[in-house]
Amino acid sequence: MNLTLETLLHGVAATLRDRIRPEVPEGFAAEMSRLATLLVSVAANAVDDAAAVRVWENQEMRQLFADAVSLVDGDLSSRLAEAAASVDPGLRISELDGANGRLRTVLIALQAEIEVDRRAAAQDLNARIWGLLRTVEERRAPRM
Template identity: 35%
Template sequence: MKPEVPEVLAELAQLLVRNADPSVHPADRASDLGMSAMLLGYVAESWDGRAHLLVEENRAIHALLKRGEAYVASPAPPAEDNLRLSALTAENQRLAAALITLHAAVERDPAAGDLNDAIWAELRTSTERRKWATSVV
């Protein structure tokens, strides 16, 4: 699981405060500086694409939910008039919960193999979307 940007920024703030103390050993300070640089790189990458990722993922999940209306009621389409990360994340969580319910129903029906495969494909794609540029996997 990747941390969210506010958590990373809070960690950076703690590192800065800690390293303001002149008694911090130089090796510790150097290590913290390297960690801070890495975390800032993560924040920059995550910040730039986060809204796009969430809108794309919300649309994909909603399309799957529409396909699965025979199994569970499809929720309202994702609201895209509020592009704040907090709103998009809340919407993503709402849709993901509905997708879990749909997936559980689909897995019990052998006739729903195509939809089950589509759900798994979106889960793989979602994982790929969330990888960092520096990810080795």
């Protein structure tokens, strides 16, 4: 059986919490040690699904853009079509984050346009965007 990164980091956090922190005198270093323990726990809990979370977000945004192309005009419509047709350049977190950042920039431009559009289709799309943003926040919530 392989030792996963998640298990390894949980082990590091436990060592910091149970064996190192008790040896550190109260004060600035002790507080740093406490926070370091929490941060390692957050990293441990995020490492397994880090790629899956980003792949899912990117797919959801592309689908939104595909559905929104006909609702807007001009340059934004072209940007949406291009973003909807884009693909993730790879499965490294840095590659997925790069794509995620580009897609989010388009999403911001789209929402700025349709949130002042009173047509029902635009308002429905805006509601979908808010729903997506809420879900993204839930899925990315730091777990300690």
